[in-house]
Amino acid sequence: MLELENISFEVAEGGQGREILRNVSLSVPKGRLVVITGPNGGGKSTLARLIMGIEKPTGGVIRFNGQDITNMSVTERARLGIAFAFQQPVRFKGLRVLDLLRLAAGKDITPSDACDYLSAVGLCARDYINREVNASLSGGELKRIEIATVLARATKLSIFDEPEAGIDLWSFQNLIEVFQCMRSNIHDSSIVIISHQERILNIADEIVVLRGGVLSMQGPRESILPQLTGTASALQSCRRIS
Amino acid sequence: MNSMNLDSIQKRLLEEIADLHSIPEGAYNIRSNSQSVGRVSTASIEITSKADVSGMDIRIKPGTKHQSVHIPVVLTESGLSETVYNDFFIGEDSDVVIIAGCGIDNCGRQDSEHDGIHRFFVGKNAKVKYVEKHYGSGDGAGKRILNPGTEVYMEENSFMEMEMAQIKGVDDTDRNTLAELAAGAKLIVRERLMTHGHQRALSKYDVRLNGKGASADVVSRSVARDDSYQRFDAKVVGNAPCSGHTECDSIIMDNGRILAVPGLEANDVDAALVHEAAIGKIAGEQLTKLMTLGLTEQEAEEQIISGFLK
Numbered sequence A: 001m002l003e004l005e006n007i008s009f010e011v012a013e014g015g016q017g018r019e020i021l022r023n024v025s026l027s028v029p030k031g032r033l034v035v036i037t038g039p040n041g042g043g044k045s046t047l048a049r050l051i052m053g054i055e056k057p058t059g060g061v062i063r064f065n066g067q068d069i070t071n072m073s074v075t076e077r078a079r080l081g082i083a084f085a086f087q088q089p090v091r092f093k094g095l096r097v098l099d100l101l102r103l104a105a106g107k108d109i110t111p112s113d114a115c116d117y118l119s120a121v122g123l124c125a126r127d128y129i130n131r132e133v134n135a136s137l138s139g140g141e142l143k144r145i146e147i148a149t150v151l152a153r154a155t156k157l158s159i160f161d162e163p164e165a166g167i168d169l170w171s172f173q174n175l176i177e178v179f180q181c182m183r184s185n186i187h188d189s190s191i192v193i194i195s196h197q198e199r200i201l202n203i204a205d206e207i208v209v210l211r212g213g214v215l216s217m218q219g220p221r222e223s224i225l226p227q228l229t230g231t232a233s234a235l236q237s238c239r240r241i242s
Numbered sequence B: 001m002n003s004m005n006l007d008s009i010q011k012r013l014l015e016e017i018a019d020l021h022s023i024p025e026g027a028y029n030i031r032s033n034s035q036s037v038g039r040v041s042t043a044s045i046e047i048t049s050k051a052d053v054s055g056m057d058i059r060i061k062p063g064t065k066h067q068s069v070h071i072p073v074v075l076t077e078s079g080l081s082e083t084v085y086n087d088f089f090i091g092e093d094s095d096v097v098i099i100a101g102c103g104i105d106n107c108g109r110q111d112s113e114h115d116g117i118h119r120f121f122v123g124k125n126a127k128v129k130y131v132e133k134h135y136g137s138g139d140g141a142g143k144r145i146l147n148p149g150t151e152v153y154m155e156e157n158s159f160m161e162m163e164m165a166q167i168k169g170v171d172d173t174d175r176n177t178l179a180e181l182a183a184g185a186k187l188i189v190r191e192r193l194m195t196h197g198h199q200r201a202l203s204k205y206d207v208r209l210n211g212k213g214a215s216a217d218v219v220s221r222s223v224a225r226d227d228s229y230q231r232f233d234a235k236v237v238g239n240a241p242c243s244g245h246t247e248c249d250s251i252i253m254d255n256g257r258i259l260a261v262p263g264l265e266a267n268d269v270d271a272a273l274v275h276e277a278a279i280g281k282i283a284g285e286q287l288t289k290l291m292t293l294g295l296t297e298q299e300a301e302e303q304i305i306s307g308f309l310k
Helices: A044-052 A074-080 A097-105 A111-120 A139-153 A169-185 A221-228 B008-018 B284-292 B297-308
Strands: A002-013 A016-028 A033-037 A059-064 A082-085 A157-161 A190-194 A206-211 A214-220 B027-032 B035-040 B045-049 B055-060 B065-070 B073-075 B081-090 B095-105 B112-122 B127-137 B144-146 B149-154 B159-168 B172-181 B186-195 B200-209 B215-224 B229-238 B242-252 B257-266 B271-280
Touching: A002 A044, A016 A044, A016 A059, A016 A206, A016 A214, A033 A044, A044 A074, A044 A082, A044 A157, A044 A190, A074 A082, A074 B284, A082 A139, A097 A111, A097 A139, A097 B297, A111 A139, A139 A157, A139 A169, A169 A190, A206 A221, A214 A221, B008 B073, B008 B095, B008 B127, B027 B045, B035 B045, B045 B065, B055 B065, B073 B112, B081 B095, B095 B112, B095 B144, B112 B127, B127 B144, B149 B159, B159 B172, B172 B186, B172 B215, B186 B200, B186 B229, B200 B215, B200 B242, B215 B229, B215 B257, B215 B297, B229 B242, B229 B271, B242 B257, B242 B297, B257 B271, B284 B297
Parallel strands: A033 A190, A033 A206, A082 A157, A157 A190, B027 B065, B027 B073, B055 B081, B065 B095, B073 B095, B081 B112, B095 B127, B112 B144, B112 B149, B127 B159, B144 B172, B149 B172, B159 B186, B172 B200, B186 B215, B200 B229, B215 B242, B229 B257, B242 B271
Antiparallel strands: A002 A016, A002 A059, A206 A214, B027 B035, B045 B055
């Protein structure tokens, strides 16, 4: 379904190029749940943004269902069937939750349809559909609404950038159920989740570890997860400032 | 509406500014090209013409509840220029909705101008909702000009909510609003403004909180596109223990320009006054989010603006 071939991404910093990702190659087959994990600053979110087209790679090729999408815009990729849940959801003055869900669904859904998406993420629709997606919503509420927009899109490939951030312990099981439900509802759909959470790693079919911009491990959960848990900190030890 | 001999352009303007598709319920006066083409008073709302100048007196009896007054104005003749004085006397303990608005269609080469001077005398404990929409259309070289002047005098514990919108087609506007509030009176203003092309819009508020417990909340949301210019000048004066808040939230696009001039004056140690102003272009991440839902950049922009000005 999704193939990344030698993806590199470099940014200019202080007049010099800094490599965020180097020659990353991976594939996400149909119907699989792939979790990308690794230390902070390893390039996970950048990789997710490259797949959606929010950033363009400085090298390599991205293919979706066999089609080269490397130079396609965000809109074109969205229309081909890629959905994206932001790590930090965006606020809008004036746009209501119902408006956003309608835009996501691409049609004029009824409040009761919207209710299904909201209750799936643990929100009571009556309290939310007419609220503006503005600063009056808490970080956790925004995050759930963000996930609901991806549910409303019902695409073949959904990417979640740290979906658990801002979701409290009590709602975590609900979040896991959302992913499981998506897999059973949309035939052959694949999910890519950027996450640090062991409970999310536990539901993965495959795990990809990105470290320092390079792919350090990739394989079935059964073989990768035991290597990650119970090991020493993934971070390099801190050196004293001299 | 047919009984008033309005043509299709006049009917379209009435729909735009007052959502009028048929003769309104309650009291009304419909003014078209400087003539009253329909007027109805009710048992509790009396509309009479002024003797000395062009305009009307609208008298709402004390205790009038849940009634509405429509006073839309349409101009379709190029080169027409008029100043109209309307006074509203809103009786104590009443609860009414007043729907005004002006639509200009100018296909000609001469400027068309309507200057509506509205004064509101709001009695004790009265509650008023005032809705005013301005709209311009027509592709003539003549300008469409609207210069509304609004004065609001609020007695003890009265409440007024003003909803003002000018979204399209008005070339030049100079809006002046003055409000004086007695003890316990509350004023809420919601202004929505969009300018494009070479339009110019000036909006000035002077709100004086004169009595204990008076409060005002003046919020303007605006969008300036193309080469248009806006100036929002909001001044709140606290002369007593009171609370006042003004907010100017604007989006600029293309070569649009906006000047926001906050003004707070406290003449009492217990006056609590706040001003907020923010001007900026549409946030890139908002566009990106809507594009991830399948919208083009232009569609995303339209959704963000229409939501912002809702």
